[in-house]
Amino acid sequence: MTERSHQDAIATDQLYLRDAYQRTMDAEVVAVDHDRVALDRTVFYATGGGQPHDTGILAADGATYSVTDVRKDGPFVWHTLEPRGEEEKAGSVDGPPVPTVGSAVTGTLDWDRRHALMRTHTMLHVMGGVVWNRWQVPATGGNMEPLAARMDFEFGPLPDGFRDELTDAVNAELAADRPIEVSFLDRSAADVDPALIRTKVNLIPTSVTRVRVVDIVGLDRQADGGTHVASTAEVGRFEITKTESKGKGNKRLRLKVL
Structure with missing residues (x-):
């Protein structure tokens, strides 16, 4: 059974949309x-757009909890909690105890994981920008984990020398x-700029009225809801570990960040 409080009045403030480097927060x-x-506000990224959720710790009323999953459902970001230490012994057949509505909580990210995902996500945008600028080919899908990812592109046969050319070009952009x-x-302004959506399908829900734009200055400008580093040099280096054919007109690149 769900216990709710003033849900019609508020939605979770997703702090990471404005500041990906904020590691802690106080919330209710x-x-x-x-x-x-x-929560009424959070630094924990909710799974979406190919980027997995953050993990970390939530503390409330003298108890601490591991944040094991984060999902956005309607206006709220939901954090799945697992009690830590002595609190784990207090669980019952109905499930582990969690903070009650109105409780003040403090959240702390697993920063190493978050930062690795930020580097990985930025690498994918840099690569997507290079692919578009050189070959005008859109992405058809992708997924990531810390320091590793895959991305699919609408290629037929890959161009001669593609792997080495792309690797050198992406690493030059990172450096x-x-x-x-x-x-x-505003959504109306974003809708009239087709360059903001470079995936084959527009994945922005119609309910979104303000579109977040991530601009790698001079290279790539895309509508995106994920977390990124502040400059390309913070990513490191890029490597293609494998290329695969996933059907006619669809090639998959497996990637890692060094």
């Missing part, structure tokens, strides 16, 4: 559902130390 529990809590800027546009 606004809803509880078994082992999940929704160029391009700044990365975040801004927000």
Whole structure:
């Protein structure tokens, strides 16, 4: 059974959309559902757009919990909690205890994991920008984990020398130390700029009224809801570990960040 509080009045403020480097937050529990809590604000990224959720610790009322999953459902970001230490012994057949509605909580990210995902996500945008600028080929899908990823592109046969050419070009862009800027546009303005959506299918829900734009200055400007580093040099180096054919007109690149 879900316990709710003033849900019609508020939604979770996703702090990471404005500052991906914020590692901690103070928040209030606004809803509880078994082992999940929704908060009025959070630094924990919710799974979406090919980027997996953050992990970390939530503390409340003298107890600490591991954040094991984060999902956005409607206006709220839900955090699945697992008690740590002595709190684990207090669990019952109905599930582990979690903070109650109205509780003040403090959250702390697993920063090493978050930063690795930021580097990986930025690498994918740099690579996507290079592929588009050189071959005008859109991405058809992708996924990532810390320091490793895959991305699919609408290629037929890959161009001769593609792997080496792409590797050299992406690493040159990373070394160029391009700044990365975040801004927000009204949906109406974003809809008239087709360059903001470079995936084969527009994945932005119709309910989104303000579109977040990630700009790798001078290279790539895309609508995106994920977390990124502040400059391309922070990524490191890029390597293609494997290329695969996933059907006619679809090639998969497996990648890692060094």
